[in-house]
Amino acid sequence: MTRSLDDTAAAAVRDTVPVAASIAPLALVIGATAARVGVPVPADAAGAALVFAGAAHLAVLTTLAAGALTALAAAALINVRLLLYSASIEPRFRHQPRWFRWLGPALLIDQTYLLVTARDDLAEPARFRRYWLCAGGLLMGCWVATVALGSVLGPLLPEGVPLDAAAVAVLVGMLAPRVKALRPAAVAVTGLLAAALLPGGLGLLVGIVAGAVVGVALDRWAS
Amino acid sequence: MSTAVVVLLAVGVLSWLFRVAAITLLPATRLPPSVRRLLDHAVPAALAAMVGAGIAGGAALPDLASRLPVLAGAVVTAVLAWRVRGIVLPVMAGLAAAWVLGVL
Numbered sequence: 139m140t141r142s143l144d145d146t147a148a149a150a151v152r153d154t155v156p157v158a159a160s161i162a163p164l165a166l167v168i169g170a171t172a173a174r175v176g177v178p179v180p181a182d183a184a185g186a187a188l189v190f191a192g193a194a195h196l197a198v199l200t201t202l203a204a205g206a207l208t209a210l211a212a213a214a215l216i217n218v219r220l221l222l223y224s225a226s227i228e229p230r231f232r233h234q235p236r237w238f239r240w241l242g243p244a245l246l247i248d249q250t251y252l253l254v255t256a257r258d259d260l261a262e263p264a265r266f267r268r269y270w271l272c273a274g275g276l277l278m279g280c281w282v283a284t285v286a287l288g289s290v291l292g293p294l295l296p297e298g299v300p301l302d303a304a305a306v307a308v309l310v311g312m313l314a315p316r317v318k319a320l321r322p323a324a325v326a327v328t329g330l331l332a333a334a335l336l337p338g339g340l341g342l343l344v345g346i347v348a349g350a351v352v353g354v355a356l357d358r359w360a361s
Numbered sequence: 362m363s364t365a366v367v368v369l370l371a372v373g374v375l376s377w378l379f380r381v382a383a384i385t386l387l388p389a390t391r392l393p394p395s396v397r398r399l400l401d402h403a404v405p406a407a408l409a410a411m412v413g414a415g416i417a418g419g420a421a422l423p424d425l426a427s428r429l430p431v432l433a434g435a436v437v438t439a440v441l442a443w444r445v446r447g448i449v450l451p452v453m454a455g456l457a458a459a460w461v462l463g464v465l
Contacts, residue, residue: 163449172365181366188373197411198368204414206368213372216407217379218400224383231384243380303434303459306415307452310435313408314442314451325402326409333413342414349406350399357398 143268146260150253150272157249158280164192164312165281167304169288171199174301179289186285190278191217191247193312195285200305201342208342215346223251230254230270233263242267245274321360325353434459 165186172182177199189195194213201209223246231239253273260266295301317323329349333341416432425432438455445451 160447160449163452175365177363177365177369181363181369185366185369185373189369189376190373191376193408193411194372194376195369197407198365198372200411200415202365202368206364209368210371210375212407212411213368214375215403216411217372217376219404220376220379221383222397222400224380228384239385240381243384244377246380300430300434300456300459300463302415302418303431303463304452304456306412306431307434307438307455307459308448309408309412309415310438310455311442311448311452313405313412314439316405316408318443322402322405325405329406329409330413330416333410334417335413341417342410345410345413346403346407349409350402353402353406354395354399 143265146265146268147272150269151276153253154273154276157253158277161192161249161277161281162284164196164308165284166288166291167301167308168192168195168199169285169290170292170295171196171288171301171305172285173289173292175199175202177289179286182289183282183286186282187278189213190244190281191220192281193309196305196308200302204342212342212346220246223248227251227254230260230266234267238267242270242274245270245278247274247277249277250274321353321356324356325349328352430459430462433462 168186169182172185173179177185185198186195189198194217197212197216198209201212224243227246231242234242250270250273254260254266254270257269260269292301313326317326326349329345331345332348333345335341336344412435416428416435418428418431434455436455437458438451441451441454442448
């Protein structure tokens with residue numbers, strides 16, 4: 139048992155290292171953006187661990203000028219997908235100890251969800267727990283360290299570095315793979331145009347709601 | 362404590378509730394299909410709205426000339442992100458395009 143759990147931990151590390159490298163640019167941009175809006179490094183690092191979701195974290199930093207409630211609503215709407223992930227992954231937590239059922243989900247993000255759902259050797263509760271804690275813990279450690287590094291390096295960047303363009307580019311990089319079909323493309327175009335044409339926080343909220351409503355309307359029309 | 366830190370704390374608590382809700386509190390599999398579809402669409406809608414707000418720079422009917430570098434960076438990133446796997450190359454190319462246009 140001990141040997142096999144060690145093998146599981148090693149597999150988790152092997153799987154996680156390239157994933158951690160792939161999200162490092164987003165973490166650096168978040169850290170640099172936080173420094174630019176005046177969030178102290180320890181506070182942003184703590185926020186990175188607590189939120190542990192790049193798009194939502196970036197949403198808070200980039201929409202705060204439109205108001206705290208707008209920033210909170212935007213981040214909440216982005217992270218609402220975690221409800222679906224937790225529903226999908228619930229069977230893996232069903233026979234786990236109580237502490238793990240309450241604390242383990244803190245490591246649930248797109249990447250950890252995709253990592254465990256791609257493996258078919260985690261049916262045993264102890265094995266799943268070992269893999270989840272190793273993969274999620276390593277990913278969170280790398281994430282927080284890289285956000286903090288971005289916070290430290292951010293103030294050293296020249297004024298001309300277009301951090302707002304970097305933030306938009308990161309968001310586009312996350313959005314583009316999701317909009318290869320007509321329906322999500324219509325959702326995205328609606329949300330983008332509404333947010334761009336309406337003022338500040340109102341545009342953001344109207345864009346999110348309008349995009350989601352168009353998506354549901356297209357679902358009904360297609361069925 | 363700054364507003365940004367308070368909001369980050371609130372988002373952290375809310376995110377943990379989302380994460381734990383369907384595992385420990387309320388099975389989300391019991392949600393009606395229409396609500397689940399709305400949640401599905403909320404993610405691309407939210408990302409796209411943030412892109413739109415970012416391109417506009419927080420103002421209505423923005424001065425397009427001043428936002429052209431951001432727009433160009435977004436377009437370059439989108440085109441590459443559709444064609445290659447991973448986020449690093451598209452973002453770096455988009456950022457480079459925005460930087461070059463900003464300098465010109």
